[in-house]
Amino acid sequence: MSAELIDGKAVAAEIDQRAGQAGAELSKALGRAPCLAVVLIGDDPASDVYVRSKVKRTEAAGMTSIEIRRPADVSQAEVVEIVRGLNSDSGVDGILVQMPLPGHIDSNAVISAIDPDKDVDGLTEVSAGRLLLGKPGLRPCTPAGCVLLAERAMGSLSGKSVVVIGRSILVGKPAALLFLEQNATVTIAHSRTHDLAALTRTADIVVAAVGRPQMVRGDWIKPGACVLDVGINRVDAPERGEGRTRLVGDVAFDEAVAHAGWITPVPGGIGPMTIAMLLRNTVLAAAARAGLDRPAGL
Numbered sequence: 001m002s003a004e005l006i007d008g009k010a011v012a013a014e015i016d017q018r019a020g021q022a023g024a025e026l027s028k029a030l031g032r033a034p035c036l037a038v039v040l041i042g043d044d045p046a047s048d049v050y051v052r053s054k055v056k057r058t059e060a061a062g063m064t065s066i067e068i069r070r071p072a073d074v075s076q077a078e079v080v081e082i083v084r085g086l087n088s089d090s091g092v093d094g095i096l097v098q099m100p101l102p103g104h105i106d107s108n109a110v111i112s113a114i115d116p117d118k119d120v121d122g123l124t125e126v127s128a129g130r131l132l133l134g135k136p137g138l139r140p141c142t143p144a145g146c147v148l149l150a151e152r153a154m155g156s157l158s159g160k161s162v163v164v165i166g167r168s169i170l171v172g173k174p175a176a177l178l179f180l181e182q183n184a185t186v187t188i189a190h191s192r193t194h195d196l197a198a199l200t201r202t203a204d205i206v207v208a209a210v211g212r213p214q215m216v217r218g219d220w221i222k223p224g225a226c227v228l229d230v231g232i233n234r235v236d237a238p239e240r241g242e243g244r245t246r247l248v249g250d251v252a253f254d255e256a257v258a259h260a261g262w263i264t265p266v267p268g269g270i271g272p273m274t275i276a277m278l279l280r281n282t283v284l285a286a287a288a289r290a291g292l293d294r295p296a297g298l
């Protein structure tokens with residue numbers, strides 16, 4: 001059996017478009033388009049690429065973006081000041097501070113400064129609390145993208161067993177809560193889990209979010225399972241020539257594709273969905289802040 005590929009790029013394009021439509025509808029009530037502010041500290045080339053992509057897709061969807069850049073030696077106080085300024089700017093709906101921040105800056109202090117109602121990354125304590133308590137709020141983008149793709153592939157997730165490999169604050173923990181919210185039965189596995197392969201083999205849905213290239217092998221996958229590969233690892237690819245690299249996930253794709261029912265590729269799987277959910281969150285934040293109902297189609 002060969003798995004059906006889940007085309008994250010295509011689904012992301014559809015979500016971008018829907019967010020754009022909802023944003024355009026909302027613009028009539030707001031008198032302006034929804035607005036995302038992105039803060040980038042330093043000149044890490046990977047972060048630069050991601051931020052450009054976020055800005056480009058926000059604007060392609062007909063929304064406004066503000067980009068704020070500072071050099072890597074900026075003080076923590078100044079970054080917090082930037083965030084506070086965006087909090088009090090009524091024309092800004094979403095705030096994203098690109099991670100990682102330079103070592104001398106406490107990212108928790110910066111994240112805590114973000115107004116939870118503008119927290120389109122879903123990273124603040126308040127957003128995490130809302131998720132845990134099942135209250136309305138902005139949900140973390142990558143995990144929300146995983147749930148959306150799993151639902152697209154399998155339909156209702158009610159009663160499905162999910163093994164989330166990885167317990168990070170960014171992905172693993174919120175993914176577990178979001179699948180639980182869909183009435184799935186969730187296990188969070190991590191580096192201390194005994195016999196991870198055997199556990200993973202029980203799962204209807206596997207979420208691989210450990211950051212270890214190709215760690216999840218083909219024979220870890222239950223026949224017909226849905227495999228969501230969150231990993232984005234750059235590895236050497238000498239077969240492509242001297243000094244060349246390529247992106248691989250946390251799943252050994254070529255092996256897993258023979259066992260899974262559905263699988264996300266890397267690139268083109270979960271990655272593009274992260275940005276789509278960011279655009280969606282920006283529209284949701286704009287509507288909620290204006291006291292309007294959740295826009296249709298999101």
Ligand SMILES: Nc1nc(=O)c2c([nH]1)NC[C@@H]1CN(c3ccc(C(=O)N[C@@H](CCC(=O)O)C(=O)O)cc3)C=[N+]21
Pocket residue numbers: 050096097098099100121141232247266267268269270271272273274275
């Ligand atoms: N505050 C904050 N929020 C984030 O959401 C955030 C962040 N900081 N820091 C960095 C990570 C990483 N991230 C990605 C988004 C899109 C792709 C993506 O679209 N990837 C493409 C390929 C990209 C490539 O070729 O390098 C794909 O998987 O197809 C990947 C990674 C968001 N992050």
